[in-house]
Amino acid sequence: MEFLLIVAIAGVVWAILSSRLRRLEDELKREIQARESSSELVASLAHRVGVLEKARLGELTAKGAPASAAAAAQRPTQVKVDERAPAAEPAPPPLVIPPPLPPPLPSTAVKPDSEPVAPPPLPQPQLAVPTFRVPAFAAVDTPPPMPSVSASAHPPRKSMGASEWEALVGGNWLNKVGVLVFVIGVALLLGYEFTRVGPVGRVAIGLAVSLTMLVGGMALERRPGYAIFARGLMGGGWAALYFTTYAMYGVEAAKVIQSPYLGSTLLLAVAAGMILHSLRYQSQTASGLAYFIAFATLGLSESTPFSVLALLPLAGSLLFLAHRFHWYKMAVFGLLATYATCASRPDTGASLSSTQALFAAYWLLFETFDLLSLIRRAAGWLVESWIFPLNALGFLGLSLVKWQKSAPERLYLFLAAAAALYLASAILRSRLRPPSSFAEDSDTPARIAGGGYEGPITLASALAAAAILRRATGEWINLGLLIEGEVLFVAGFLCRQIYLRQLAGAAFLGSVAKLLIVDKPTGDTITLIGHKWQAWVPVAVLEAAVFYGNRIVRVMEGSAYSSAAAALITLVLGYETPLEYLSVAWMVFAALLFEFGFVKKKPEFLYQSYLIGALGTGAALVVNTAGGDPTWHWPWLPLAICAAIHYAITLHVGPGPAQQLDESERKPLQWVTSASAATFLAAIAWKLAPGAYLGVVWLLIGALLFELGLRKLPEHFRQLSYVVSGVGLANIAWLHVIQAHKGSILAEPISLGLGVLLCYGLSARVFGPIPERIGEPEREGCRDLYAAAGTLLALTLAWLELPAPVVGLAWAVVGLLLLEVGFVFSFGRFRLLGNVVAASVFGRLFLANFTDLGDTLHISHRMLTVVPVVLSQYYTWARYRQAQADGWERNLVRLYLYAPAILAVALARFELGRTLAVVGWALFGLGVYRVGLVRNLADLRWQSYAIAILSFWRSWNTNFDSLASLGGIRSRVLTGAIVIAAFYCAQLLSPRQSARDGVGRRSLDQYSHALYSMLAAVLLAVLLYYEVSGEMLTMAWGVEALALLGAGFPLRDRLQRLSGLSLFLICVLKLFLYDLRQLETINRILSFIVLGALLVGVSWMYTRFRDRLQQYL
């Protein structure tokens, strides 16, 4: 305790010294400035003199003054202030006569603790008109020196001398410290139980000492130089008197008064004396010292309730003085001292009510002082600004400690009462220092510092909230905070005070935080209207209603209230709605918010609706789509409702004159709602549709979305339909194409069939351009892709449902249709698709048709399936030719001539067998050649050449080696004859003149005539070789040669004739090389004779009918 007292004393001394030094420093600065300003003034005046001199010299020069004088006058005037420089000539009167500077302020002449008084203004310089006498012939080297400054002025004080410090310490400081120490000693003496002197004696001593100090101080005060010492004595005397009066009742060792009322009255009397005496001197330091000593002695004295009560008049008198003389520092000191003294004293066991009353009295005292000081308080944090917070701290702190110790269960009463006190203070402050008295840009701390109502109202709110927390339980706390908040809000609204509304927000926040953090996790329930609710729900609903009510009034933070209300309602819905319909509840709420925001043009409601809508959508996806409970009756219903809501919003925000949203908001919103609606539709399908039909249902939904999209209901559905349809098609492809199963359930072909219809339907839908609904590239892509998908499904369906031999035919029908559509409507990709299908048909025939052994009415299934395909391919070729294909299709067209030829050749092979196939080939080749000649198609002609060679080869290698018979005729003779006849027919058809191609070159066709001729002749010769025995062979070949020759003339076929002649030659060679040695005599002779006859006959013909033959050659 003593240590603290010493520290406090040292602090007070330091404060006093520092203020004194500061004041001295200020005085010194003022003196220096005064000196400097006078010097500057002198310098400026000197400069003016120089200028005037120059001007005067100029005039004189113009009138004939010597140049030297003019030159001298040109030189800059040098001004030198030299108070001791002797004057060369009688100095002119000074321009400025500065008055003597005020002497340094003596320490005794200045009231040390007076308010900073504005220094007396420097006297204005008295300007006098200068009169110069310029010498006529004297060279003025230097201007006449300026007169020195009046020597009567005191030089400026540069610093305090050492003697002055000594005087300050010895004369002032020691006085105060000495008085303090002395008074403390007197107090200790009185308190110390001194057996020699009884209570009366001690009181007498105390009174004697204090009165001595008082009287002594009063006596010394009149003497010069003892003022400070005297005041110190008087201050100490009053302190000692106050303590002695206190000790008369309050200190056991000096107790001479038994009545507390008498003791209090005497204290009040002494306090009044202190006040009145202080009024005379108006010295904050002295009075402060007195009060300090008084507080210190009370602090050191015995701890009794009276010692605490004694602080009351002490503090009250101090405050009176502080208020009277604006001694705010002393007021703060008194506050600190009062509460510190109370806090330092241990609990004396006094009753709660009396203690609280005392504390309340203290509070009231200082609060009143603060209120009274409001009127003249300036802005910013001043000393007196600390009174309110320190008063609150002291009062509340001490009271809480007392209540916590004495009656913790009723602490709420104190809190409520304190809140009421501060509410009253706030109201008073709002009157004394209305909010309009503060600058508009001032912040809350500045207002609190300036005595605004913000401080007490904040405390009142906090105390009220604390009281609610202490007193109420469960949801009643929420209710209490809600009411408090609403009261603050209404007050803030009515008074147009943002701070009150901010406090209201804090109260609401506390209520909501408690609801979320404390109430919700408990899971308690209550029963209302026959329904079990979460216990916190009614409060939440009420809070939401209050928030919405607050939103109705137009306040800056209204959007925060509406958002909070929306969040609460969303939370309530989340807990109270059955899980199955949770998404619906949120979506409905979001829709209502959206509609409200949309109609009323309130963006906040829109944004809330977006968030809650996203929640609802997520719930629908997670709970109703991915999750679900088998016990739910209609699991699709929530999805349908959500989809309907999304769709309604999509249409609602469509472009139009009634559009309330910006494009930057409307478009994304429409996209999201469209996508959500589409997703929900797909989810419904997933829930309801059997697995085998799911893909078709999705495709159907995609078609629906596509149509709606075309009609712009909305336009986004068109793009979304691609996604949905794509998913549906992928499902169908996976289940019914890749995993297509012959003999599977009926759902498979049904799904495929419906898929085909939908795909082709969608494709047909966009056959024609509809520029107002869909762009061209998109339309074409859509049309072609759907057609491709439909085609794939159609081919799969055909494979699934039709017998293997018919599949190729069905595919050919599909391909033909695609090609025809491609030709009619000029759809290049349709033709491409048709070509792909045609290629598939080609392969399919080899896979399933050529080895088919079935028949219908004795017509093989091979014929019934391959022939139509061949015809379709020729038709396609003709179509391409008619359409005049270009680009890549130009090369493709030729394939449609070769593919059917390959199929026809293969058909003949499998239909007629390996040996008889040559008949079909030869006839087919002949027909192809004929068409090639008529239509001038080189490809057909070339095909015929290849077929002819194939027939020749097969006939020779296979047929001629067979000894089988057909209808009694050797099969090789029958087949050989037909093939040879076909060759000769082709020869007859072939042109003699070789055709030339576009650049004048001879084409392959130039050899056709020779080819057919040679093939026929050789094959016949080979047939004869196999059929005719060795002996007759020469004659047989001879006959053939004759026939060739004979036919060559009427046909005018030189090659034919040459063939015959060649054969004749061969016969001759055979005759001599083989027949002569191998054959029997008679046969040999016969051969020679016959051949010889033939040769002679031919020769005769050439000779006899030379002229007639000439025309055939």
Add this chain to the structure above:
Amino acid sequence: MKPNPAFFALLVLMMVCGVAVRMGNLDPDVSLDSARELWSDVLRDVDDFGLHATRVSAYKEMELGEQMASQLATGMPEDSNAAQYVTAVGSQLLPNVNRKSIRYHFHVIESPEINAFALPGGQIYVLRGLLDFLQSEAELAAVLGHEISHVDLRHCIEQYQYQLALKNVGMGEVGSIAGFAHTLVALGYKQDQELEADAAGERLTIEAGYDPDAATAVFKRMQIKFAESKAVPATTPAGELGQAVGDAIGSYFRTHPPSEARVRQLSAMTAKNRSELAGRIYYRGVRNYRMRIARDTQNFAEEQHVY
């Protein structure tokens, strides 16, 4: 461009043909046999040229066959008694062969295997196991007809023609290589030769008056005996294609077609000629077979049936 009237006509034609096929006797076969057969044709057409050029006379062929038979006889004991019966049956088929100059010799080898084969020049071998497997004289005739057809159609001699030709010009070692190379090429159409021999043998059997369904019965029993599992048709599009490709690749190196294919061909053949065959009397010879007495020795009335 307007739709062409021919388009509609073609559509109608295709639909009518499709319906006609659907209403008819379906005997589908989803495989790549058609491509294999066409490729086989190509190989044979190319090979035939060389074979024609190296053709040997019937005399040379029989000489070769006798050499091979004598080599075979040293390592494989024969049953002469059974051979007599087999010869008696086989002889009934010979009047309808094409190459009359070939003299056929029938052998029965004591071996439990169910097999028969032919050597060039008319050397026909039947193993004991096959004799035990067969159940009627008509079945024996069908088997013999198959083997005789191999000789008659020159399938046997063609395997050695290149070797013989090169040997004749003093290039025996090259001939072995050429023979091996020819064997590899011939693998491509070996199955077709078997089917040809089946068809030709069936013709010989029918013309000899035996039951036309005997060969089919033999192959069906072989299918069961050798557990030739019937291929399960694929049920998915990809499976169908995969199965076809797999079968095509696997069958390329097979010397004999599956019994199922042989049965299918023979059945189609008899079905195709059903009008000709209907009403004719054919001999089965079950009793003859058990007794090992040829039909021309003992004709049992109960063994005659009307087709």
